[in-house]
Amino acid sequence: MPTVDFDADGRQHGVLALARTDSPFERRDVPVSVLRRGEGPRVVIVASADPDPATPIDRNGPTGGTGALAVHRLARELDTQSLVGTVVLVPGLPPGALSALGREVFGHADAVLELAPAGAGLAFSPVAAIRADTDDTTRERAESMLIAFGAPDSARLAPAFASGALDGAFEASIPHVRATLDGVVAPADALDIALAGCRNVLISSGVLDAPFALRATRMLALREADAVVQSPSAGLFEPRVRAGLAVHRDYPVGLLVDPGQSGAAPVEILAPHDGIVIALRRDTRVVAGDTLAVLAEEMPR
Numbered sequence: 543m544p545t546v547d548f549d550a551d552g553r554q555h556g557v558l559a560l561a562r563t564d565s566p567f568e569r570r571d572v573p574v575s576v577l578r579r580g581e582g583p584r585v586v587i588v589a590s591a592d593p594d595p596a597t598p599i600d601r602n603g604p605t606g607g608t609g610a611l612a613v614h615r616l617a618r619e620l621d622t623q624s625l626v627g628t629v630v631l632v633p634g635l636p637p638g639a640l641s642a643l644g645r646e647v648f649g650h651a652d653a654v655l656e657l658a659p660a661g662a663g664l665a666f667s668p669v670a671a672i673r674a675d676t677d678d679t680t681r682e683r684a685e686s687m688l689i690a691f692g693a694p695d696s697a698r699l700a701p702a703f704a705s706g707a708l709d710g711a712f713e714a715s716i717p718h719v720r721a722t723l724d725g726v727v728a729p730a731d732a733l734d735i736a737l738a739g740c741r742n743v744l745i746s747s748g749v750l751d752a753p754f755a756l757r758a759t760r761m762l763a764l765r766e767a768d769a770v771v772q773s774p775s776a777g778l779f780e781p782r783v784r785a786g787l788a789v790h791r792d793y794p795v796g797l798l799v800d801p802g803q804s805g806a807a808p809v810e811i812l813a814p815h816d817g818i819v820i821a822l823r824r825d826t827r828v829v830a831g832d833t834l835a836v837l838a839e840e841m842p843r
Contacts, residue, residue: 582627
């Protein structure tokens, strides 16, 4: 049960007791803040937590820390007198726990904004994404949030990618934007993007009465057929591009080096089509099937 009242005006800080994904008999206290002033839309903003304290920290990998910092800042700094409705902030959500929140916790959510880590092995250029396979009304609302967030890149995901990234934890009629900001840019820059984006989404959703920060975004789409470039075999990956840059078809995004043969010619890993490299492998050592790069196509607004 939550220790906050989602229908009470003011600023509240408490916890949610969520079942652990690895043990249905144990629960985990998750921090939550509720900021409310009167009737109006309800927007939920969640950020992934750092790893469980009992789990060794991978200091070379993104942990979603920028998103958590941004949501903590909002919990402290948002002016409740500027609100028209409710903002629910969860700055430390355990990995995979989004579906555990549900309507029994939040009641009717009008929009969900998720600040998520890049995931194991990949470094993303700052990108926000929505599903491309929802109904027209939900997609239009999600695209308005997407453009308002104003990440450097904004992507529409094909169903094959959306099922993993935007996992349907909330009802299909609720617009859901997922932003991945850690991995390539400096933490201070990622935090600026997150804070401005969150505030813009609240303003565009009608919850926050404040000036809108205009930010340009590049519209992209991930095709199901050939967006992911995978390693054909084990080896050492030498990137030849950077995340966020444009490449042409057959341009080498990297080289695959055989660590057991000194001086052997590496295998070129070629771009399958013209596009934008939105993610690139962070780890040097790879095995067959590892994702080396993710390419998106630039789309008209």
